Amino acid sequence: MSKLLEVTGLHASYGDFRVLHGLDFSVEKGGISTLLGANGAGKTTTLRALCGMIKRSGTIRYDGNDIGSKATEEIVRMGVAHVPEGRGTFTGLTTEENLECGAMTRSSRAEIARDMEQVYHWFPRLRERRAQQAGTLSGGEQQMLAIARALMLRPRLMLLDEPSFGLAPMIVQEMFSILRKVNEEEDVAMLIVEQNAGVVLELADTAFVLETGGIVMSGTAAEIRDNETIRAAYLGY
Amino acid sequence: MELLAQQLITGIATGGIYACMALAVVMIYQAIHHLNFAQGEMAMFSTFIAWQMLAWGVPYWLVIPLTVVVSFAGGVAIERLVIRPLGDAPVLSHIVVFIGLFAIINSLAGFIWDFTIKPFPSPFGEGSQFGGLISNHQIGMIAVTMTVLVMLFLFFQYTRVGLAMRAAAENPASARLVGIRVGWMIALGWGMAAAIGAVAGILIAPIVFLEPNMMLSILLYGFAGAVLGGLTSPTGAVFGGFMVGIIENLAGTYIPEIGGELKLPIALFLIVTVLVFKPTGLFGRTVVQRV
Amino acid sequence: MSANTTTTADGQAPAKQGVSLPQPAAATSNAKIMRTAGVILLAIGIAAPFLSGNFLIFQLTMMMIYAIAILGLNILTGINGQFSLGHGAFYAVGAYTAAIMMDQFGIGYLWTLPVAGIICFVVGFLFGLPALRLEGVYLALATFALAVVTPQLFKLSPFEHWTSGVMGIVISKPDAPFGLPLNPDQWLYFLTFAIGLLAYVCARNLVGSRTGRALMAIRDNPIAAGSMGVNTPLFKSLAFGVSALYTGVAGALGAIVVQYISPDSFTFTLSVALVVGLVVGGVGWLPGALFGGAFIMFVPNIAEELSKGLSGAVYGLIMILMMYAIPTGLGGLLKAALTALSKRSMNR
Numbered sequence: 032m033s034k035l036l037e038v039t040g041l042h043a044s045y046g047d048f049r050v051l052h053g054l055d056f057s058v059e060k061g062g063i064s065t066l067l068g069a070n071g072a073g074k075t076t077t078l079r080a081l082c083g084m085i086k087r088s089g090t091i092r093y094d095g096n097d098i099g100s101k102a103t104e105e106i107v108r109m110g111v112a113h114v115p116e117g118r119g120t121f122t123g124l125t126t127e128e129n130l131e132c133g134a135m136t137r138s139s140r141a142e143i144a145r146d147m148e149q150v151y152h153w154f155p156r157l158r159e160r161r162a163q164q165a166g167t168l169s170g171g172e173q174q175m176l177a178i179a180r181a182l183m184l185r186p187r188l189m190l191l192d193e194p195s196f197g198l199a200p201m202i203v204q205e206m207f208s209i210l211r212k213v214n215e216e217e218d219v220a221m222l223i224v225e226q227n228a229g230v231v232l233e234l235a236d237t238a239f240v241l242e243t244g245g246i247v248m249s250g251t252a253a254e255i256r257d258n259e260t261i262r263a264a265y266l267g268y
Numbered sequence: 269m270e271l272l273a274q275q276l277i278t279g280i281a282t283g284g285i286y287a288c289m290a291l292a293v294v295m296i297y298q299a300i301h302h303l304n305f306a307q308g309e310m311a312m313f314s315t316f317i318a319w320q321m322l323a324w325g326v327p328y329w330l331v332i333p334l335t336v337v338v339s340f341a342g343g344v345a346i347e348r349l350v351i352r353p354l355g356d357a358p359v360l361s362h363i364v365v366f367i368g369l370f371a372i373i374n375s376l377a378g379f380i381w382d383f384t385i386k387p388f389p390s391p392f393g394e395g396s397q398f399g400g401l402i403s404n405h406q407i408g409m410i411a412v413t414m415t416v417l418v419m420l421f422l423f424f425q426y427t428r429v430g431l432a433m434r435a436a437a438e439n440p441a442s443a444r445l446v447g448i449r450v451g452w453m454i455a456l457g458w459g460m461a462a463a464i465g466a467v468a469g470i471l472i473a474p475i476v477f478l479e480p481n482m483m484l485s486i487l488l489y490g491f492a493g494a495v496l497g498g499l500t501s502p503t504g505a506v507f508g509g510f511m512v513g514i515i516e517n518l519a520g521t522y523i524p525e526i527g528g529e530l531k532l533p534i535a536l537f538l539i540v541t542v543l544v545f546k547p548t549g550l551f552g553r554t555v556v557q558r559v
Numbered sequence: 560m561s562a563n564t565t566t567t568a569d570g571q572a573p574a575k576q577g578v579s580l581p582q583p584a585a586a587t588s589n590a591k592i593m594r595t596a597g598v599i600l601l602a603i604g605i606a607a608p609f610l611s612g613n614f615l616i617f618q619l620t621m622m623m624i625y626a627i628a629i630l631g632l633n634i635l636t637g638i639n640g641q642f643s644l645g646h647g648a649f650y651a652v653g654a655y656t657a658a659i660m661m662d663q664f665g666i667g668y669l670w671t672l673p674v675a676g677i678i679c680f681v682v683g684f685l686f687g688l689p690a691l692r693l694e695g696v697y698l699a700l701a702t703f704a705l706a707v708v709t710p711q712l713f714k715l716s717p718f719e720h721w722t723s724g725v726m727g728i729v730i731s732k733p734d735a736p737f738g739l740p741l742n743p744d745q746w747l748y749f750l751t752f753a754i755g756l757l758a759y760v761c762a763r764n765l766v767g768s769r770t771g772r773a774l775m776a777i778r779d780n781p782i783a784a785g786s787m788g789v790n791t792p793l794f795k796s797l798a799f800g801v802s803a804l805y806t807g808v809a810g811a812l813g814a815i816v817v818q819y820i821s822p823d824s825f826t827f828t829l830s831v832a833l834v835v836g837l838v839v840g841g842v843g844w845l846p847g848a849l850f851g852g853a854f855i856m857f858v859p860n861i862a863e864e865l866s867k868g869l870s871g872a873v874y875g876l877i878m879i880l881m882m883y884a885i886p887t888g889l890g891g892l893l894k895a896a897l898t899a900l901s902k903r904s905m906n907r
């Protein structure tokens with residue numbers, strides 16, 4: 032297997048405040064990696080750095096290209112969809128307009144319509160609320176919308192920041208099975224940040240554990256899952 | 269009764285101009301969260317360009333689209349060259365840059381075309397309809413502004429670029445995350461605002477005559493309209509513009525104390541009153557938002 | 560949206576840094592530099608009218624008058640965080656107060672200054688009341704409207720008996736009192752100089768006082784200030800009043816020095832010039848007012864030298880370039896320079 036995303040020596044800072052101190056990690060083509068760590072470890076920052084939302088340095092190779100100095104919108108146009116922390120809903124637009132925005136970089140109207148049907152099929156709640164102003168959706172509905180909007184890009188790589196945030200346990204299961212389906216059927220690679228380490232380790236093939244801006248542990252998801260010490264020290268479950 | 273009808277029509281006709289200026293102001297405000305104090309001067313300059321082309325003998329039906337295109341390009345250029353390099357400099361620095369822009373455009377127009385007042389022919393000719401109730405130019409003003417406004421509404425509501433512009437204005441960070449080139453959307457907004465201003469300038473010039481300072485009070489009425497409707501609502505701004513036009517004319521006619529000389533202070537009064545009692549404007553809704 | 564404040568007040572910024580820096584020597588030397596600069600400026604200021612022609616003296620006097628007006632605007636914007644694009648209105652009220660008192664009632668020019676100040680304080684305070692509900696760009700908008708409307712207001716026919724409408728009022732130039740060996744221009748220069756100095760000292764004391772701290776607290780965090788028991792509405796209106804007082808006194812002086820006023824002396828260009836002066840000098844840095852005054856007095860002349868027909872465009876271009884180069888004005892530049900300096904001496 033070859034790597035879709037390969038990151039070496041990733042540094043990032045907010046102004047003068049340095050948060051990431053040289054991370055190395057990767058995502059296989061069609062694979063799922065997960066980034067675990069305590070609150071404030073720098074997981075969100077890592078995802079932001081990957082798609083150029085904050086100042087960063089180091090090499091970020093995506094699909095053979097160096098995207099370390101590309102603008103966010105250009106990275107997205109290369110097929111990287113980011114479900115941000117806080118969902119990033121366009122609150123003043125309707126649900127459907129939000130989804131259309133997700134497909135903004137694509138041109139085939141027919142394909143977009145088909146994918147719209149598909150995400151409505153996966154998230155029937157969104158179909159019910161299609162004409163509603165997205166800012167008035169419930170928190171969980173907005174989370175579904177964020178994931179659905181990312182899918183509308185037809186991405187090759189998805190960066191998911193706590194996709195289960197605010198979702199009811201049953202919906203979480205459903206959402207992860209949707210992600211699994213997308214991963215298997217569409218060959219979409221994923222980098223998932225999750226508090227829900229138990230669930231995501233079932234899904235992922237590789238895991239990286241982050242602590243105060245550095246990677247302290249990495250391995251296959253199974254290794255991390257089965258290692259009592261790591262679980263107790265870093266994942267707390 | 270006849271007087272009332274006439275004043276209402278005049279109000280709607282000039283109100284359309286204010287609506288255009290208000291819309292231009294709101295479009296830029298939504299994109300960059302600053303008020304473009306040079307909006308009026310940009311429109312004035314566009315009008316001079318139209319005048320120049322007419323003087324060269326270019327037919328009217330060609331002058332208007334050409335002016336709109338040139339103004340659009342000018343608006344984009346100003347955004348790219350002047351505003352963008354400012355980045356997120358403080359509000360007051362932006363205000364100073366707008367003042368500088370104001371001075372440059374005003375001085376340039378005076379330099380090229382001098383400061384004497386010039387008559388500007390109406391594209392709709394002289395004459396009037398319905399026994400003098402409404403002049404041809406007024407009919408034209410109402411028709412053109414309505415067309416422009418409806419077209420803009422359709423553009424924003426039903427095209428992908430329109431949607432992208434709305435998304436970029438509302439949440440630039442999220443817009444980037446779906447691959448929208450936010451910088452270009454802002455430039456596009458500037459271009460469109462300049463083009464709308466050009467239409468407004470051409471339509472009002474036959475009434476106020478052409479000179480470099482012609483747009484200052486028009487811009488103020490535009491601001492009043494924008495405030496009345498809510499700076500965050502393009503539709504509201506349009507309604508606000510029409511309402512300011514109507515209020516201005518009716519008050520000027522029926523309240524003798526106001527007459528001609530207090531017309532401009534009405535705009536001030538409207539702005540302050542609306543802002544004080546209803547800061548979001550009559551139509552600006554505070555977006556219901558869950559955090 | 561908050562004002563682009565650079566420093567709290569002159570002298571305070573370096574002094575404050577001194578507290579937080581491990582080596583206070585750097586800060587003291589900064590304060591020393593500032594004090595030396597102040598003394599030199601004072602000396603130049605006293606010598607200038609004996610070394611220059613009457614027209615230059617007139618220009619320098621106008622520069623100081625603008626500086627006083629900008630100082631007032633700085634109290635409002637820099638210290639209290641409220642915008643005004645309409646301070647030309649208060650300048651006009653001050654100017655008309657002085658002119659009408661002298662023209663209609665034959666009152667001595669010196670008496671017009673405190674009266675203009677008091678009237679403008681009241682007018683400013685009253686304008687500050689509705690302004691309480693406005694913030695940032697909205698306040699800028701409302702005051703911009705005020706600026707555009709100002710000349711119209713002074714043209715109104717009901718007031719024509721007082722204002723002489725568009726004709727304006729001519730004032731005669733006062734001579735130096737007590738047989739001082741000064742010509743009228745020199746006398747007005749020194750009068751303005753003294754008032755300017757007084758205004759500056761008062762402003763500094765205001766900034767250092769409890770009231771000043773309350774004003775700055777409101778600027779930095781209105782909600783916190785409110786919860787700390789600061790009467791926010793009162794202080795914000797007060798800031799408007801005091802600010803208008805300064806600008807009104809400047810307007811009265813301006814009327815006396817120029818010897819003529821009419822509604823079109825106070826177009827929105829004046830209001831806008833004051834804002835430009837404020838920003839160029841540095842929002843929140845009180846001595847910046849002097850540099851701002853110099854900018855709006857002399858740079859248009861320089862622009863005229865550069866290109867007669869396009870002087871407005873050149874002036875506008877200079878303004879824009881200034882904002883690219885020093886978006887926080889001279890005050891911001893100075894602060895950055897001092898910080899760099901003290902950092903360097905710290906590393907030594």
Ligand SMILES: Nc1ncnc2c1ncn2[C@@H]1O[C@H](COP(=O)(O)OP(=O)(O)OP(=O)(O)O)[C@@H](O)[C@H]1O
Binds near residue numbers: 048068069116
């Ligand atoms: N905009 C910002 N400005 C300054 N510091 C920030 C900013 N955003 C995050 N930080 C800091 O960076 C560090 C990492 O934050 P980050 O959001 O990446 O954590 P996280 O791992 O995503 O945590 P969580 O699980 O709570 O979401 C934290 O110490 C945080 O305080």
Ligand SMILES: [Mg+2]
Binds near residue numbers: 192
């Ligand atoms: Mg996070």
